[in-house]
Amino acid sequence: MKEYDVIIVGGGIHGAGVMQAAAAAGHSALLIEKRELASGTSSRSSKLIHGGLRYLESGQFSLVRESLRERSVHLRIAPELVELKPFYIPVYAATRRRPWQLKIGLALYAALGGFAAGTGFGSVPKREWAQLDGLDTRNLDAVIRYYDAQTDDAALTRAVVESARSLGGELALPATFLSASLEDDGVQVSFAQDGAATVCRARVLVNAAGPWATQVARAVTPAIQVPAVDLVQGTHIVLPMSVTAGIYYVESPADGRAVFIMPWKGATLVGTTETPYRGEPDQVRPLPEEEEYLLAVARHYFPSVAGMTRADIRERFAGLRVLPAASEKAFDRSRETIFTADRDPHPRVLGIYGGKLTGWRAAAAQVLDRIGPSLAAKPRRAATDELVLRRAT
Numbered sequence: 001m002k003e004y005d006v007i008i009v010g011g012g013i014h015g016a017g018v019m020q021a022a023a024a025a026g027h028s029a030l031l032i033e034k035r036e037l038a039s040g041t042s043s044r045s046s047k048l049i050h051g052g053l054r055y056l057e058s059g060q061f062s063l064v065r066e067s068l069r070e071r072s073v074h075l076r077i078a079p080e081l082v083e084l085k086p087f088y089i090p091v092y093a094a095t096r097r098r099p100w101q102l103k104i105g106l107a108l109y110a111a112l113g114g115f116a117a118g119t120g121f122g123s124v125p126k127r128e129w130a131q132l133d134g135l136d137t138r139n140l141d142a143v144i145r146y147y148d149a150q151t152d153d154a155a156l157t158r159a160v161v162e163s164a165r166s167l168g169g170e171l172a173l174p175a176t177f178l179s180a181s182l183e184d185d186g187v188q189v190s191f192a193q194d195g196a197a198t199v200c201r202a203r204v205l206v207n208a209a210g211p212w213a214t215q216v217a218r219a220v221t222p223a224i225q226v227p228a229v230d231l232v233q234g235t236h237i238v239l240p241m242s243v244t245a246g247i248y249y250v251e252s253p254a255d256g257r258a259v260f261i262m263p264w265k266g267a268t269l270v271g272t273t274e275t276p277y278r279g280e281p282d283q284v285r286p287l288p289e290e291e292e293y294l295l296a297v298a299r300h301y302f303p304s305v306a307g308m309t310r311a312d313i314r315e316r317f318a319g320l321r322v323l324p325a326a327s328e329k330a331f332d333r334s335r336e337t338i339f340t341a342d343r344d345p346h347p348r349v350l351g352i353y354g355g356k357l358t359g360w361r362a363a364a365a366q367v368l369d370r371i372g373p374s375l376a377a378k379p380r381r382a383a384t385d386e387l388v389l390r391r392a393t
């Protein structure tokens with residue numbers, strides 16, 4: 001039976017990150033992905049590598065600080081994949097968050113980012129409003145500009161996997177995790193590939209199956225603890241219009257939620273929504289009412305969208321957030337990553353629940369810290385904050 005130090009289930013950004021971190025630390029690692037790399041949430045995000053300005057309102061300062069640090073790392077190691085962009089927040093007479101509140105928030109954002117490159121902000125002079133892609137300037141009081149970064153989430157995931165493979169990490173794809181059984185000092189992992197079941201052994205199984213993580217955890221015997229999480233669907237639509245000046249960060253006129261309107265592959269991406277989801281993760285689809293909600297936001301700010309209907313939507317996709325189970329609105333819940341181990345300090349199974357695209361490298365480092373005691377020390381091959389990530393050709 002083939003043996004690995006670490007077997008990882010899920011080829012999204014978290015699985016990719018753990019594969020890279022394990023390989024960089026000198027461990028043997030196998031990543032199992034059932035469809036394609038980034039075929040789950042990691043190709044259906046808002047594609048931002050950002051500090052998360054709005055998390056300041058819910059007091060998630062350590063998350064914002066870590067995310068801004070990770071943004072700086074991405075800009076350094078992945079310049080082909082991550083680009084700093086201007087973000088515009090238009091403030092109208094009826095906008096809830098006023099310019100002075102935004103500027104206080106952005107000053108705090110800059111401080112949490114260590115006043116590094118890309119933390120400057122200010123008002124866009126009125127004479128430049130005409131360059132803002134046809135933004136409605138009626139009743140417009142101010143436009144605040146700050147900076148955050150945009151990526152191609154699926155390409156980023158593939159680049160991290162390539163980096164891991166260059167360090168010796170192995171990939172089984174397509175291959176579906178079936179079950180795992182715990183042993184005293186490791187775990188037997190069974191997965192289906194090419195129509196046959198294969199069994200391998202690992203010191204640690206890392207469950208990075210995103211919205212499927214609960215299903216994966218339930219296939220472990222004897223049973224392990226499964227954290228209580230909710231799945232919350234987020235839809236994006238792509239509209240046939242062009243925004244080129246940057247990314248617009250606007251309030252939905254319906255409920256005040258923050259929505260992004262951003263350039264995406266020559267068109268415009270609008271998202272996102274937050275709809276509780278109870279079905280199978282494989283079945284998630286954009287709902288008509290979510291598309292209407294996003295169209296209404298785009299129409300409200302860009303008169304050029306006024307005549308567009310759902311028939312004009314070029315592309316639509318929905319992803320699932322994994323959030324701690326709670327009764328409060330999804331918007332207000334913690335975006336921190338949850339890690340669960342079957343035992344401490346020598347875990348055989350470690351689960352990653354929730355988290356952010358932006359934080360994949362930091363999350364992977366935490367996973368390696370947690371599983372380190374279960375693994376024999378090996379000579380390190382590389383440091384993940386120095387490995388350059390390239391767009392696959």
Ligand SMILES: Cc1cc2nc3c(=O)[nH]c(=O)nc-3n(C[C@H](O)[C@H](O)[C@H](O)COP(=O)(O)OP(=O)(O)OC[C@H]3O[C@@H](n4cnc5c(N)ncnc54)[C@H](O)[C@@H]3O)c2cc1C
Nearest residue numbers: 010012013014034040041042045046048177210234357358
């Ligand atoms: C709408 C939305 C917008 C977001 N926007 C942002 C953003 O702009 N910036 C940001 O930082 N974060 C954002 N996030 C969060 C971020 O996208 C996620 O945290 C991240 O993509 C989760 O990655 P993951 O690897 O945990 O899960 P996934 O990407 O879902 O990967 C899980 C993988 O596991 C595989 N899998 C499942 N079961 C099995 C099995 N049995 N065998 C083998 N493989 C299996 C799946 O096929 C899938 O590829 C957003 C999330 C959503 C939902």
